Amino acid sequence: MGKAVASQEVANMLNDWYILMKKRDISRSIEMKDDIDKAIEVMEEDQDVLLYYQMLDFRLRLLLEDISQSATEKLEAIEFHDNDPKSTDDKLNYYFYLFKGIYEDYKQNHTEALNFFRIAEKRLGAIHSEIEKAEFHYKIGVLYYNLKATWLSIHHINIASGIFQGYDGYAKRVINCKMLIGLNYIDQFKFSESEALLNEAIQKTEQIGDLYLLPYTYYNMGFLKSKEDKHEEALKYYNKAFAIHDFESKAQYAYLLCVYETVRSLLKTDSQEKAFQWMDIGFKKCREMNSKIFDLKFKILHTLYSSDQNKMEMIKDFVHELETEKAWVDLEELLMDVANYYKEKKLYEEAIYFYIKTDKASKLAGRGGE
CATH class of the missing domain: 1.25.40 (Serine Threonine Protein Phosphatase 5, Tetratricopeptide repeat)
Structure with a gap:
């Protein structure tokens, strides 16, 4: 069985499908339905995306009924029973902007995501x-x-x-x-x-035996321990998350986060060889998910701990790319790692440069990247 498709990716396909329907491009809408049906078969569990799919499937059938007056299946067979087109479109517009926001958030374009969420919030009245x-x-x-x-x-x-x-x-x-x-x-x-709170979440999740939710609870506790500079403890929780069957295939973004934080903790416990092994896994996952931001973050850490002669300039270039992406939240912690690395090496000029960069990222992250 192949790896699950991220629900955010399917939601983005659904948005493209909805645009075709609004253009009344029926032939392409029907063709796209086949691709979407295949993606949904291997999609990670997400009831909201499935509901959005049902609504769009219903909308397509309404269009077919409107055009041909001879639907091959009765509309009453659809799980979504609201056959008032205006009411349906009000709800679809809400979901359209909601999932555009979710998709942009998934791509770590948080400011763009917020703009779409705010538009969706204005349409929340259509949801009962x-x-x-x-x-x-x-x-x-x-x-x-x-x-x-x-x-x-x-x-x-x-x-x-x-x-x-x-x-x-x-x-x-x-x-x-x-x-x-x-x-x-x-x-x-x-x-x-x-x-x-995180301990309570772990206990309750272990009690109900939810293997989808459990790695998230372990990762979050590991993240807390990382923040407290208790990296050995953090790694224990990250390893518990990785030990959960299907963690990688069912929660790809969370898995990539866990790999990244594992690398950071390993580097801070002088386990450089293991850290580079996990970086290789991270780079592979970035390619699979087409994650430019995480790819750049891994490149910065890999370059920082490499023996490249011009690594300072290389890191500056990678940082500039992240700044172009407005990835201020990501930069805030990563730049602190880089600055502290140079400080420990007693390369104070380089350290000061990255501390200044950290301060800029921190201020912009606090304003939502505005």
Whole structure:
């Protein structure tokens, strides 16, 4: 069985499909449906994307009915039963901008993602399900976390958690909310509060035996330990995440994050040979996922610890590329690693250069990259 397709990639295909439908390009819409159906068969689990697919499938059939008056299947057979085209399109417009935001966030274009989320939020009134509204607040909470807007993130996550707790069957989403608040607490240097929430998330996930969610809980605890400079402990949790079957195939982005943080922790525990082995894995995963930002981050670390004579200039070039991508949040920590490396080598001029760069990235990350 092949590796799962990231749900964000499928959502982007669905957006392209919706654009074809709005142009009433029926032949290309039908052709694209075959590709989407194949992608969904191997897509990682995502109920929101499946709902979006059902709505678009319904919309296509409405178009076919409108054009030919002879649909091959009855519309009543579709799981999505709202056969008012205006109502359907209101909801589709909401999902269109929501998933454009999710896709941009997936590509780490966080500022662009926020713009789409704000447009989607204006269309949230078309959504009547409280659970779907909770999912929106959760997703925008994730985005605000990525933008280091911790108070806004916690605000939206608390709204989501409050809704989820009022319904049966959403224990996993409540765990997700606890983890995300815990991660926000890390950025607020509330390490003990974060550890309490992340420990609770681990215990509850182990109890229900959710092997999809479990590696996330271990990774997040490892990330906390990395932030506390307890890198040996961090590596234990990262290894527990890697030990979960299908972690790489079912959660590709989280897997890549875990590889990257493993590399950083190994370098800080003088395990350079192991770090380079994990970098090779990271570079391969970057190519598979077409992740330019992570590729540049790995290149900076690889160059920093290599024996290249002109590595300072090479690193400057890679940093410039990340600045062009406005990857300020990513640069903030990575540049600190680089500056500290040169400081330990007593190369103070180089260290000061990167400390200044770190300060710039920190200020821009705090403003959401504006």
